[in-house]
Amino acid sequence: MEEQAKVRVVFRPDGRSAEVNAGTTVLEAARRAGVQIDAVCGGEGKCGRCKVRPSGKFSHQDSPALTDEDRRSGVVLACTALVQGDLEVEVLPRSRLGKHQIVTESVERPPKKARPWVRKRYAELSPPTLTDNTADLERVLNGVGWKGYEVPLETLRELPEAVRAGDWKVTATISNLDDVSGLIRVEPGDTSNTLLGVAVDIGTTTIVVNLVDVLTGEVLGTASDYNKQVSLGEDVIARMMHAEEHGMDELTRLARDTVNACIDTLLRRASAGGSRLTEWDVSAASIAGNTVMTQLLLGVRTDHVRLEPYVPVAHDFPTVRGREVGLLMNPNGSALIFPSRAGYVGGDVVADVLASGMHRSKGPHLLIDVGTNGEMVLGGKDWMATCSCSAGPAFEGGEVSCGMRAMDGAIDRLRVNDDLTTTYHVLGGGRPVGVCGSGLIDLLAELYSKGVIDRKARIQDSGSSRTRSSDEGMEYVIETGDRLAGGTGSDLVVTDADLQNILRTKAAIYGACSVLLRKTDHRAEDLSSIIIAGGFGYHLDIDRAITLGMFPDVPRKRYRFIGNGSVGGARLALLSERSRREMRSVVRKMTYLELSVDNEFYEEFSSSLFIPHTDTSRFPTAEANGPHGGAG
């Protein structure tokens, strides 16, 4: 291999930089500099999300994803631009993975009494003498009155120092989770009032971590960040493809790094208040994620999840130790990994169920978690059925030209005025950059109610300047270029193609719900409650979602939002033995329906490619909000 010259790439506006070999892509340079750039397609030059404006020495390829305006103003794709010499790179606002509106809150009912799987005991020992030369380990075990626990070699190595540093006053920590138990720490002195754990939600897009006092159940802090894997691919499919092509080591490392950065932040924040905390103080971890995220974190190959018959490596994931996963925690502490029902119904859904409490009452309840995939669980304490539909990334900012994630600059609520201009709310304030999932729902519902689009979501020529035809069909102008955040000057539009993608997403979600109901001989009216989990639900206008025919048309008061049920469920399992038992029983109870080979689903999906549905009788109240009814 030829020796390559190192060159420096500086990213604006952050000012972060990296030294890389000439020939490296700008996207890779950004990764090394710690600058997060959106790359939906995993750096394949297809999605056009990683637009940057470099100045200096570089080469690049043209792409259909670039507009003429982009070309005029020197905008290129970071994934195909190669660094050739020292470079300064401006990351365009919409490409930047900036401060994200991550939903970290959940509303589950906390357990009455904390019953974590770690415990501490303090003991004052008598020092050894020539006539009592009992060994250190037996002295400690006798003192705290514990036996039958595995003693990791690391504990044994620390033991002689720990017992003597505390002048034979020691605090021992044991961990006892399923088949894994151990004396995981011996500390000098009395530390029995400090016992911490973390609850972790590993989302495809974002990672949320709670630092929890497991003695009291109190949440000491919350940290969240993008899953750093995003730079290697937007959705689980892209990540799995990346793993198959390039190996999974980097994906595993990026997920671990994200979690560890969050834990580090939490420990530093919590230390500011009192004694200095280290990773050794994190005695337990409870981790929920979808099957793919879980396997990538654990370093277990995912190709059998991606391919038929979509088999996860395990349903009940074994307990792993901190060291095995490289988490910033006691290396011998246990991490609970949420079990997975199927390749596309993972631990995050199980955690949602736990947080919702739907497994404790008769129901039937319908739980819907919409991300890039949509997962649904129907049932209650006696039975459950679950499925997953490939909703597509429309609501996460993918496959829609004006789409973006729910972060600063995103329109999350929107109204179409009578003159077809828009009034909207922008996350973080300021001028808009794009539209996030809840904004797209609003947009679709508003355009429908104003008659701008028909039942098939095709844009009608309104006569207004807001609707116009382009080379690629009709488009609707959401906002004019001059009123957008430091953009490229072009207008923010939604096209016919975009609207079809949004329509397909809503049809997949409704179709999946319908199949679950049909297969279990239920109707929407039978539902005791509909539980919306996940960040998407957080900003959502439920009336409009029903208007579009995305969610069943039942009385609004039956709808409940549980926020980030994944971290909420993880927290419950961290704290409560009962929740841990329920977690296992929920997975066993679930009947899984594989929609990819289900004709009924395709029928339901096709019938849902209308607003609200081909069978309008299913949406009596929605019809009242349509263009032929009253205003939205």
Added chain:
Amino acid sequence: MEEQAKVRVVFRPDGRSAEVNAGTTVLEAARRAGVQIDAVCGGEGKCGRCKVRPSGKFSHQDSPALTDEDRRSGVVLACTALVQGDLEVEVLPRSRLGKHQIVTESVERPPKKARPWVRKRYAELSPPTLTDNTADLERVLNGVGWKGYEVPLETLRELPEAVRAGDWKVTATISNLDDVSGLIRVEPGDTSNTLLGVAVDIGTTTIVVNLVDVLTGEVLGTASDYNKQVSLGEDVIARMMHAEEHGMDELTRLARDTVNACIDTLLRRASAGGSRLTEWDVSAASIAGNTVMTQLLLGVRTDHVRLEPYVPVAHDFPTVRGREVGLLMNPNGSALIFPSRAGYVGGDVVADVLASGMHRSKGPHLLIDVGTNGEMVLGGKDWMATCSCSAGPAFEGGEVSCGMRAMDGAIDRLRVNDDLTTTYHVLGGGRPVGVCGSGLIDLLAELYSKGVIDRKARIQDSGSSRTRSSDEGMEYVIETGDRLAGGTGSDLVVTDADLQNILRTKAAIYGACSVLLRKTDHRAEDLSSIIIAGGFGYHLDIDRAITLGMFPDVPRKRYRFIGNGSVGGARLALLSERSRREMRSVVRKMTYLELSVDNEFYEEFSSSLFIPHTDTSRFPTAEANGPHGGAG
């Protein structure tokens, strides 16, 4: 630090070489070149055992350990000689740690039926389909019918590949030792007839490893080598001092490397016969060593063993995993570490007891293991008492000018003729280099029986040229310089000082045995058997040892030799659940006597500093062999 020039040092006769910085000691250079040089004192310039003859650029310090003959012929100490430029170094025969006569055999009765803690099961699974998408792990566990075992992350990572490579025919291995159990391997195909383990004796001087078929109990091979730690200090005290001054990492690494080199040799030898074996095929390890060797292997600090009140880190050492210790075995396989009764009565003694079977009959039996330390166990199935005496390294080649270990070139059997010349046997054939432990016993007994030394082991002027006085007192010429292996020309002699060291060693051993008997109200005549364990006993003439007053004077047929009881006991524990239970109960049963603060011991020791004893009535048959009785 200044940049140092690299120079090359070549060692003869091996021809091995190393590149080192100028200023490095020749001893260190030898270590890097993989040349074993004896260094009893751990490289402190005191013992004079590391004599070499360098030619080239070097500096060195004079030492009282060098003879005039050494100085004339350019002999220096490797530990104080500094490499200054390219160098060729001749390692003198006695300094060389060459092929050692390691006692690897033991005579324990093997268990009738092997009951190891690892098992294998073969299963033929049905492949997953869209209607049966049970995960890989649950499919395997259902197939083999095991549950409740920990699943290490490594097994989970290998699982998807293993089940598919074997076309859903797999063999699973579980390990279940005390508090540690796990599904440690899943292999494609049917490998259920191959299940291996190793039994390991970690001696201060030598390490012995058996490769064992744990299904049949058959020993597939034995490998042994010096404990590579020898280059950092001869005895356990020197090793602990080294650990305290320089940290223990290198000591831990050297012990591990020695064990792993033995396992590697065994695997390669065993593979030659059939299918290729790897460390993954070593599913279990059973390891016996003294407390210091055990803690150094495990990386647990030893200063509290060295200092009063001499406390080991544990009696029952926790089960460790292959990965934790870095052994060449399945990283998730369990290693059984023999328990330790006290700082100086360790797992090797417990293994001796197991191999001897003395814990199964009433007795009382007396077990004696003589190495650098002497350890004794008195008792039987109802009770046991044990102690350790600092025998000193006389029988291991230390503290005696003509002494050496039992390796090629060592006189192991010797007779003094009437004209005071000697007739002897040399290990490995050829000309002698020095005298090993059993040879020294012969020498002392023969000199006594010929009247060359008196009851206090002082050399008498015989009138023969074989006894003469030197600057340091009287000496006896064992062999003249011209008949020695390529030596420095000087005679092989034993001095008054040497004889006093040997006398002290025998007195310590007998004194310790006497104290055990006295404290338990027994006399030597009461002993059912006397069991001699360890390499020293292997070459020993028991009659002469009794003549000297080292061992109790009881009928010879009550003496039994069990050879390397440490590896024998380790093998029993590897194969037999009953032996593992007995191992634990033996440690609990043992009453430990701390001789270092015992006045009775000092009395007995002092009374034993005569041949055979101040109280000659204790040695009725010995008296018959003395100078006043018949010939030896």
